[in-house]
Amino acid sequence: MTSIGEVPAARLGDAATVLDEDQITAFVRERLAAHPFDGRSVCVLVPDATRTCPLPLLLRAVHGALHGRVSRLTVLVALGTHAAMGEEALARHLGYVPGRLEETYPGTTVVNHEWWKAETFADLGTIPAARIAELSEGRMSLDVPVLLNRAVVEHDVALVLGPVLPHEVVGISGGNKYFFPGVGGQKIIDVSHWLGALITSAEIIGTTGITPVRALIDDGAALIPSEKLALCVVTAEAEAGLHSVSFGETRASWASAAQVCAATHVTYLDAPVRRVLSIVPPMYDEIWTAAKGFYKLEPVVADGGEVILYAPHVKELSSTHREIYEIGYHCRDYFLAQWDRFAHIHWGVLAHSTHLRGAGSYDPETGEERLRVQVTLASAIPEDICRSANLGYLDPASIDVAAFAADPDTLVVPRAGEMLFRLR
Structure with a gap:
């Protein structure tokens, strides 16, 4: 009770x-x-x-x-x-x-x-x-x-x-x-x-x-x-x-x-990992929802590490929130430092952007954005769209899940998105 x-x-x-x-x-x-x-x-x-x-x-x-x-x-x-x-x-x-x-x-x-x-x-x-x-x-x-x-x-x-x-x-x-x-x-x-x-x-x-x-x-x-x-x-x-x-x-x-x-629904690891292959299930059919494969893994990725969202079935960032194509994916401080430029965008879209890009910093004087973790899409979304959205790109046909699983520096997560991973 x-x-x-x-x-x-x-x-x-x-x-x-x-x-x-x-x-x-x-x-x-x-x-x-x-x-x-x-x-x-x-x-x-x-x-x-x-x-x-x-x-x-x-x-x-x-x-x-x-x-x-x-x-x-x-x-x-x-x-x-x-x-x-x-x-x-x-x-x-x-x-x-x-x-x-x-x-x-x-x-x-x-x-x-x-x-x-x-x-x-x-x-x-x-x-x-x-x-x-x-x-x-x-x-x-x-x-x-x-x-x-x-x-x-x-x-x-x-x-x-x-x-x-x-x-x-x-x-x-x-x-x-x-x-x-x-x-x-x-x-x-x-x-x-x-x-x-x-x-x-x-x-x-x-x-x-x-x-x-x-x-x-x-x-x-x-x-x-x-x-x-x-x-x-x-x-x-x-x-x-x-x-x-x-x-x-x-x-x-x-x-x-x-x-x-x-x-x-929380899996604990003893040490951070350098890379995650996050296998996105079919129920997430856009990055808007497939991004859960990043949110739930970010806490266990080492500084400078990478999360690969492996989602060959995903063809869109979002079908209903087209603003994400315009603003791309950035850390929280990127938006806060330029609030007058972004305040008119639905804040839920800004939030989604920061959630997928994770922790980072932004220097308004130099325009440099430093991000803790690299986010790479291995999906049906074309490379030019991924790059323009400030995300990495991999050809999903190049992904060999068994090879990733054999790499001691890589954590492969099947059916990512609902289980949260944390460090002890």
Whole structure:
């Protein structure tokens, strides 16, 4: 049991267990059966396909517990600012036959978070500048309007359903993060991501406590009028199962799962490595998400070392955030020293840029940027685009994974992006 606030979260499993499907289904159904959902409308927030978890299993359990009891059931895909999922992708992701949602999940509506449409959002109020200054320890001071997908506020209950993982902006993902940035408006996304960038990914990633960014997200969530619940899971990747499932209020459920995540999703090395071959899985189809293969490895790379993102399937830096082609990838201090030049760019894009480029310094007098680690793309993105974005390039056809694995100075990480690596 873990508690933030008044009501503790219930949890099945821990870092040492791998739950089977029957255990998972029984826990979900028992917990939801005991909660007062009857006659109420429920919005279930789920991740998109850039997160690993047995979502069809979980959603079937949730639907089985709620169908016939609730007045309305909506599944909202928390895209953040990722690309929308089409019907084929949604069916594969949620576990139904394309075009036949009603057969598997009767009485259920599935919608993407249409973040590109102004009418998607409801205005919940403002987090004042004084509070932002407090949370950011003086790094920022501005009023932040809190916009949220109106589907959440138009339901009586918001139920978050998804995994908890080490995260470069918030520390440990999940919980209220499904609201912001999951289905939130641009300003709170920009402010939260840039605050994380100012603190730096290397410092914040994997933190189980309430980071400044987590506190900001929790403040935004406190303005949501719906009841907020979460089923937070921790994946057992090798067995394609779950270590644990936590249920309760979003903050308590997240805190319970975060403790398990910290014990299962961090690999410790005794010494830094000179080079990493980070093998990017197909679920990351742009550098915007494939960059997780760098974030999670940066802490174990020696000064002057290199991370190679091996992603032969990736053809774009980002399909939805074209500004990244204009500004490229740079360290935090590069932007801070030239803030007047870059302040108009969405801060979330600036944050992504700094997260992939990692630690470094910038001398405004000489224009010299010194970066701690070299980042090289071995992808389908042409060399000229990589170079213009301030990244290295390797022909993916030249990559011999076995040869890299045989090199004592190289760490090969299969399926990079969800496991965090740290030095002891």
